Amino acid sequence: MKRILPIVWITAQLVLPGTPLRLYDVSLSRAQEVRDPLPSWNEGAAKRAVIDFAHRVTKEGGADFVPFAERIAVFDNDGTLWSEQPVYAQFVFALDRIKALASEHPEWKEKQPFKAVLEGDTKALIAGGEPAIAQLVTATHAGMTTEEFKGIVKKWLAAAIHPRFKRLYTDLAYQPMRELLAYLQAHGFKTYIVSGGGVEFMRPWTEQVYGIPPEQVIGSSGKLNYEMRDGEPILFKLPEVDFVDDKAGKPAGIQKFIGRRPIFAAGNSDGDLEMLQWTAPGGGSRFGLIVHHTDAVREWAYDRKSLVGRLDAALDEAEKRGWTVVDMKRDWKTVFPFSGGKTSNRE
Amino acid sequence: MKRILPIVWITAQLVLPGTPLRLYDVSLSRAQEVRDPLPSWNEGAAKRAVIDFAHRVTKEGGADFVPFAERIAVFDNDGTLWSEQPVYAQFVFALDRIKALASEHPEWKEKQPFKAVLEGDTKALIAGGEPAIAQLVTATHAGMTTEEFKGIVKKWLAAAIHPRFKRLYTDLAYQPMRELLAYLQAHGFKTYIVSGGGVEFMRPWTEQVYGIPPEQVIGSSGKLNYEMRDGEPILFKLPEVDFVDDKAGKPAGIQKFIGRRPIFAAGNSDGDLEMLQWTAPGGGSRFGLIVHHTDAVREWAYDRKSLVGRLDAALDEAEKRGWTVVDMKRDWKTVFPFSGGKTSNRE
Structure with a gap:
């Protein structure tokens, strides 16, 4: 990146001195994707659907083209971007x-x-x-x-060390989802987290782990009180709930914080159902994705009866609305960054 | 812009096929600013302070350099970006x-x-x-x-037509503040509105008038209810206050929505005092700006005793904290876009 910037910058300055450039708003043709943008995904319907969607909405003049500013993607966090088992x-x-x-x-x-x-x-x-x-x-x-x-x-x-994997919790971010975030970001998407988790618990590390800055993290929150302490302003965390960003709270949170309807949503549990309905009610240039935990060997297998991350109604609705259900065992070549190319026992 | 994009794009593709570029993170030297970036501002201390600040925080290696991601600027709306008289x-x-x-x-x-x-x-x-x-x-x-x-x-x-100026309300956006927004945006700033006004009242037009997208508008809001109507999801506006983004609510709102402390704040009334304190407590690479309404001929003259937009405690604190007080009559060459180069009677 460092090597190319000066060249581009000089070229730009010849015509537009002093003006920064916004180059996101381009569509990438398949030919330009020399390398596999999702190397931790196995070939199959899920990977194909995601790539097709990205091409469709960024193809200028195409029927499903979505302008840069409207390319909003929302992701649940626990169980969608990192492991939530045995407990959050x-x-x-x-x-x-x-x-x-x-x-x-x-x-x-x-x-x-x-x-x-x-x-x-x-x-x-x-x-x-x-x-x-x-x-x-x-x-x-x-x-x-x-x-x-x-x-x-x-x-x-x-x-803190995760009890099963003996790793830092941030190491338990899913490598395929990190690639998906980077892939959408490269296609001009603004990626948001929309999680039931606490917003102040996530913001300190989402930029480093997911490339998502604090202002693109939406979560549950407590009330804050502005006050002066020894002449210096502080924000004090009050023992009072301000907003619960779960279930029907997710679309409400999206409107509160973003103010427009996303075109891509990814979740993994019934807590994400309303967010998926709101984002991808069916058809058109919108995409719903569900991470289905099917891999007890490499991660966990759970869905309809799980206490943590229960996936039941949303799994039924996925078929009706045409959402892409990612089968972790089948669709992911790698689960965690530290596990490299190691695949599940079934393969 | 259209003319240069292909050249830059081709250059970029030679080295980084398929990768979009982020070129904001650059400092612009004075020499590169061939044209006056703030043509509607008269020369003087206020204009100089703003330009010096922008150079200081974008000068890589300088003592006050602020990385791209931390360049957050917040603006009050009523009375700061557009007229608020005779009433909001x-x-x-x-x-x-x-x-x-x-x-x-x-x-x-x-x-x-x-x-x-x-x-x-x-x-x-x-x-x-x-x-x-x-x-x-x-x-x-x-x-x-x-x-x-x-x-x-x-x-x-x-x-709707403004009673005094016989113009649309959006025509009453201050030309100097629009230039300031564009100037900061060109220096890699993410510009936000932080207003006591209703967030859903502002979002439909802030992009067009100020170049500020819906997701960068923070305001007061009512509660929303997610529901299904004839099988389609909707968000229904409930008759219940959710958040009041005024006074001490402004720094709380900044933390809720942005999650980091801005380095530039502009306001015009005591409702902005806490936001200014929080953003620019004094010294360093932070900037506080107050629009002081001193021009009864071209706009309005009001401050300490005004019912709408009262500016009293914040005006006193400006001196203590070193905030820049913009004297509308003295510092602005033009007030509204439609008034062109017309100046106040005093000049």
Whole structure:
């Protein structure tokens, strides 16, 4: 990249001194794609559908051409861009934070759901249901500035190890999906995350892992309070939910934050159903994609009955609406960046 | 632009087939600025400060260099980018909608604040205070889909005439601020609107008037409900406030939507004080700008005691924090695009 920039820049300056150029708005012909843009995808219907879509919407003069500005793609995160099993990384983060903060909160030893966390009593934790989870999230995600929280997340991510793969959580981003993000970005797409996860939990690392900047991350959030501390302005994280970006909240979040309808959506669970319906109601120059977890050897196999990442109604609707269902075992040559070309047992 | 693209594209393709280029991340030297980038600004301290800032933060290797991704600029809208006198355009829109909808609501004839609007009784309207305004906004901004509302706004803007200038409201965008937006955009800035106005009222026209796309508009909003209507997904505007993007809400909104701290903020009233504090707390490679309305001949003169766009605490704080106060009468050669080179009486 560095080598070519000066040449292009000089050429540009001859005609347009001082003007930066926007060169995204081009369609790439097949001939120009010398290298395989999705090397971690096996050849098959899913890979073909994605590539066909990218060509269709970027082909100027074509029936399905979509102007640069309208090329918005939205991606769920947990289970779509990185692993969500055996449980969401953000939940592990919350439990780890409870343990780290326990010495400052001696009362937690006798108080649920904190007691359950400290004693590793999963049964009591599950019995607490959603209110228990809300209490844990509040205790670990509020009561500090946004900058302080960012630092805590970064520190945790640099150290926490996934129980099965013995890797950092950010290593569990799916290589094929990273290629898909880069491929769409190369075709002028603005790629967004639209996740039920906490927005401030994702923003510190999405740029590095997915090439998605903070302002293109939409997620659940707590309320913020602007205040002055020793003459310096801060944003304080309040223990109050502001927005839940899941299920019907996803299309609402898309409108709130983006203000236009995407043309590409990828998800993996029923939490993504409404986002997929809103983005790809059927036909035309719109694309819906579902990552179907079918690979217990290389990752996990789960769908209709899973507690985490349950995929049931959305799987049924995929057929009706013509969404592309990616069979992880069949369609992905590689799952994780660290696993290289290793394929599943079936192949 | 069209003429140069093929040349640049061919050059690029020689080395990087199929790869789009991002050429924003460059600093422009003074020598490259052959033409005056801010022709509607008079020479003076304000213009010089803006240009110096742009050079400083884009000068690679310089002490104040800011990488491309961090070049975020936020602008208030009413009174900063377009006129807000004698009253906010969106308020005129609401009153016009009440009148247009009156035949469907015979009960409004006897019910405040609708009665006051229909009878043109300003005194009664003002007496109703904020609750009255909230009722008017609810009656005119909710109870329809986001798409329907967008259509209503576009239709209104294409027809409504400003009482003093006898022009469309969008003609009342300040030419110097449009040039400033373009100038920062040319220096790799991502420009955002951060306004107390309704986000769905602004998005239909900000791209055309300011070069700011819908996803870079942050504003006040109502709650949205996702639902199916005849098998098609819609987002229905509920009569419930979701977010008020004013005063301390502005830095909170910036964090919610952008997730990083801007380095440039422009406002014109005390409603922008917290946004300016958050963006430009003082010193370094950050810039605060206040549009001071000092020109009763070409626009309006108002500040500390104005009902609309009151500028008092922020004007005092500007000196303390080193923000640039733009004196409209002195610093702007032209105010509106339609007024050409016409200058104020004083000159």
